[in-house]
Amino acid sequence: xKQRPQQLxxxxxxxxxxVLFCQDMKKMDAGIHFPYALDYIxxxxxxxxxxxxxxxxxxxxxxxxxxVYYCSSGKGxxxxxxxxxxxxxxxxxxxxxxPENRIESLIGQIKADRIIYSAHSLKEVIEKNREDHPExxxxxxxxxxxxxxxxxxxxxxxxxxxxxxxxxxxIGAFSAWLDFPLMLETIQNASIAxxxxxxxxxxxxxxxxxxxxxxxxxxxNVVMLPHWDYEDLPFLAxxxxxxxxxxxxTERIIHAxxx
Numbered sequence: 001x002k003q004r005p006q007q008l009x010x011x012x013x014x015x016x017x018x019v020l021f022c023q024d025m026k027k028m029d030a031g032i033h034f035p036y037a038l039d040y041i042x043x044x045x046x047x048x049x050x051x052x053x054x055x056x057x058x059x060x061x062x063x064x065x066x067x068v069y070y071c072s073s074g075k076g077x078x079x080x081x082x083x084x085x086x087x088x089x090x091x092x093x094x095x096x097x098x099p100e101n102r103i104e105s106l107i108g109q110i111k112a113d114r115i116i117y118s119a120h121s122l123k124e125v126i127e128k129n130r131e132d133h134p135e136x137x138x139x140x141x142x143x144x145x146x147x148x149x150x151x152x153x154x155x156x157x158x159x160x161x162x163x164x165x166x167x168x169x170x171i172g173a174f175s176a177w178l179d180f181p182l183m184l185e186t187i188q189n190a191s192i193a194x195x196x197x198x199x200x201x202x203x204x205x206x207x208x209x210x211x212x213x214x215x216x217x218x219x220x221n222v223v224m225l226p227h228w229d230y231e232d233l234p235f236l237a238x239x240x241x242x243x244x245x246x247x248x249x250t251e252r253i254i255h256a257x258x259x
Contacts, residue, residue: 008093040053157238
């Protein structure tokens, strides 16, 4: 699935910039061995966008090339220490505010020459961090998340074909950011009038959410499907009568990190 980092890199490549999308295979999976001698840069369907597996080697072989380093939030920041002294510009993208990532996110904010953020609530996080770390740049820009319109340009189901039981879809990870009490109440109240489909990886093996997941899974109007290939999702989605995004926007705390 092409999420924020991939979308941004594709967009820059389409504008004519040369983009290396870097993957550190050792960090991704300790079981993957990527031989140093092999070709470490792969072409993509986009002429200016390549995938690079050994950025350190690329830097050594192109010492005079100007680099703008873009890093998104999360654990790792694999190349930030190495590239800090080589980059003309270090751009940090604050995508989320998960407690388990806050130390790494703070490091990224401190290092960055520019910061972009994907939600207004994240601006508050950055500004709060700046109170204790005044070196965090105030050159920040709001760039909201987006989707690939061409990929999701599917015809809506005609109104005369929308008949009970209505198919209500949520497509995405089944995880801590969902409002589980709201979902359970809605599904129970809908009874047999609606069937609720959840499509995506299940990331709810934590104490705080499991009680809701167990109750939902036992209801007759809930269908939980595993991860589907991104290319196949429009085929699935065109059968929906409606979609919902039941994210938790309250102060309720049902988090993965609560045990």
